[in-house]
Structures are given as C-alpha cells and as structure tokens.
Amino acid sequence: MKRALVMLAFALPCWGQDLEQRATALEKELRCLVCQNQTLADSNAPLAVDLRNQIREQLAAGRSDREVVDYLVARYGDFVRYRPPFKATTVLLWAGPFLFLLGGFYLLARVLRRRRVPAPQLTSAERERAAKLLE
Amino acid sequence: MKRLGWTLGVFVALVALLAIGLRLNPREVPSPLIGKPAPAFDLPLLMAPDKRFSEREMLGQVWILNVWASWCPPCLAEHPVVMRVAQSGMAPVVGLNYKDAREEALPWLERNGNPYRLIAYDADGRIGIDYGVYGVPETYVIDRKGVIRYKHIGPLTADVVQQKVEPLLKQLAGQ
Numbered sequence: 340m341k342r343a344l345v346m347l348a349f350a351l352p353c354w355g356q357d358l359e360q361r362a363t364a365l366e367k368e369l370r371c372l373v374c375q376n377q378t379l380a381d382s383n384a385p386l387a388v389d390l391r392n393q394i395r396e397q398l399a400a401g402r403s404d405r406e407v408v409d410y411l412v413a414r415y416g417d418f419v420r421y422r423p424p425f426k427a428t429t430v431l432l433w434a435g436p437f438l439f440l441l442g443g444f445y446l447l448a449r450v451l452r453r454r455r456v457p458a459p460q461l462t463s464a465e466r467e468r469a470a471k472l473l474e
Numbered sequence: 475m476k477r478l479g480w481t482l483g484v485f486v487a488l489v490a491l492l493a494i495g496l497r498l499n500p501r502e503v504p505s506p507l508i509g510k511p512a513p514a515f516d517l518p519l520l521m522a523p524d525k526r527f528s529e530r531e532m533l534g535q536v537w538i539l540n541v542w543a544s545w546c547p548p549c550l551a552e553h554p555v556v557m558r559v560a561q562s563g564m565a566p567v568v569g570l571n572y573k574d575a576r577e578e579a580l581p582w583l584e585r586n587g588n589p590y591r592l593i594a595y596d597a598d599g600r601i602g603i604d605y606g607v608y609g610v611p612e613t614y615v616i617d618r619k620g621v622i623r624y625k626h627i628g629p630l631t632a633d634v635v636q637q638k639v640e641p642l643l644k645q646l647a648g649q
Contacts, residue, residue, distance in 0.1 A: 372608035
C-alpha cells in the first residue's frame with residue numbers, strides 16, 4: 340500500500356510533465372487569432388488564455404495532439420496552424436518558392452546562354468598581322 | 475525593346491500582386507463554419523438565468539446571431555446598425571453575450587437599447603470558441619435548416635448590411 344502510494348506520487352508529476360510538454364509544443368504550433376503573428380504560447384490575449392486552457396483540458400481528458408489540432412481547425416480554419424497542411428488551397432503556398440526557384444534557374448540559363456559569344460574568327464589578313472606582332 | 479516589355483510586365487504583375495495583398499484585411503479569416511450546421515449550445519438567458527436557450531429553437535426560420543459584450547467598444551459602434559436591422563424586421567436578431575458580466579451587460583442594454591429577441595449568456599466564452607469567435611462583435615446569418623450562411627467579423631456597418639446581409643436574407647427567405 341505504502342509502496343503503491345509512493346509510486347503514484349512519483350508517477351503523477353511525470354504524467355503531468357509529459358502533458359505539459361505536449362501542451363507547450365501544441366501552443367507553439369498554433370496561432371493566436373487576436374494578435375495574428377503570435378503563437379498561442381506567446382500571446383496574452385484573453386482568447387489565447389481560453390484556448391490554452393481548452394488544449395490542456397482536452398489533453399488531460401486523453402485526446403491526442405491531432406484531435407486537439409483538428410478541434411481548433413474546425414472552428415478557426417487552417418489559419419490557426421503555423422504549419423498549414425498541403426492541400427488544394429495551399430498548393431501555391433507550398434510550391435510557390437520552388438516555382439520561383441525554377442523560374443530563376445530558367446532566367447539564369449537563358450542569360451548564360453546568351454553570353455556565350457562564339458569565338459571570333461580572324462580573317463587571313465588579321466592572322467598575318469597578329470603573326471607579325473608576335474614575332 | 476522586347477526585354478523592356480518583359481521587365482515591365484513582371485514589374486506590373488508584382489505591383490498588382492502586392493496591391494491586392496495590401497488591400498486584403500488580414501483580420502478577416504475565412505471561417506470554416508460557413509455552410510456547416512451552427513454549433514449546438516444550450517445556454518442560460520442573460521435576462522432570466524433560470525431559463526435556457528438552444529439554437530435548435532430557431533430551426534425553421536432565418537435568423538441572425540450577434541456576438542457582443544459590454545466591454546467591447548466596437549460593439550457599441552455597431553449597436554445602432556444592429557438596432558436598425560432588428561427594427562426592420564428582416565430577421566430576428568439573437569444576441570450571444572460573450573464573456574461578460576450580467577451586472578454590466580444589463581445596464582449597457584438599458585443605456586443603448588436592446589435590439590435582441592433574446593440573449594444567450596456565454597459567461598466563459600465556451601460557445602464563442604465553438605463558433606470560432608476571436609474578435610467581438612461577430613455576426614452570423616443562419617438559415618432555416620440551422621446552417622451558417624454568412625459570418626461578419628468586426629462591427630456591422632450600414633454598407634455591410636445593405637450589400638451582404640440584406641440580399642442574403644431576401645434570398646434565404648425566398649427559399
């Protein structure tokens with residue numbers, strides 16, 4: 340009995356810590372919609388406090404990280420996620436930088452090709468003059 | 475010459491892109507709730523704490539849900555517009571009093587007038603979260619089947635009512 344109690348006393352804080360870590364990690368991945376460039380972890384807006392409490396409550400109730408994120412996305416949209424999912428509406432967001440990179444390579448290739456001026460062909464008169472100069 | 479045209483074209487496209495980007499209001503996050511059933515709730519009434527109200531009671535009619543609080547200055551700014559909408563009889567306006575205190579909300583209504591058919595009292599903001607509320611005031615138009623058809627974030631203006639809310643209410647009434 341005593342041993343069980345001791346074990347419980349050690350187990351509880353561990354469990355709490357794990358939960359705390361998960362909650363903190365989630366809060367850093369989610370946007371506060373009131374001050375839009377802050378995460379839920381950084382923001383002191385009343386809504387951020389409410390949402391942090393919600394996250395903690397739901398994790399404590401045994402929900403997975405995924406379920407908590409889905410809960411918020413269902414209410415506030417993909418915008419709450421700092422790492423938006425890859426789907427039809429976000430294709431441009433994810434692929435855009437690579438498209439720009441490709442475009443840059445294309446322009447670079449074009450410029451370089453244009454610069455490759457063919458080696459000048461000397462006329463025989465010029466060749467003779469050059470030979471004379473070199474002597 | 476051709477090269478100049480290209481450069482100019484790219485420049486104009488970039489300016490257009492930035493101009494559009496700058497004109498968008500970053501606070502207007504499109505709600506994922508449009509076209510979805512209004513989240514269920516069962517809340518006490520602001521005026522009568524012993525009575526309750528659920529969104530299901532509005533099934534069968536087109537209605538407006540207006541989220542407000544006495545601590546929110548933009549709510550006061552939009553208040554005359556909400557009053558006008560309610561008086562026009564276009565649709566019943568239900569209030570959702572969000573994270574407010576009764577002893578402040580009630581005098582606020584007395585001072586400014588009460589446009590609401592009834593007011594649900596969301597003291598801890600739980601239902602607000604379900605509705606994706608992040609900046610009061612917010613206004614929802616909900617159709618006969620209980621589906622959210624429109625959401626306006628921030629204070630309602632006469633323009634918004636005229637250009638968005640009114641036509642939508644007419645269209646929904648005709649259905």
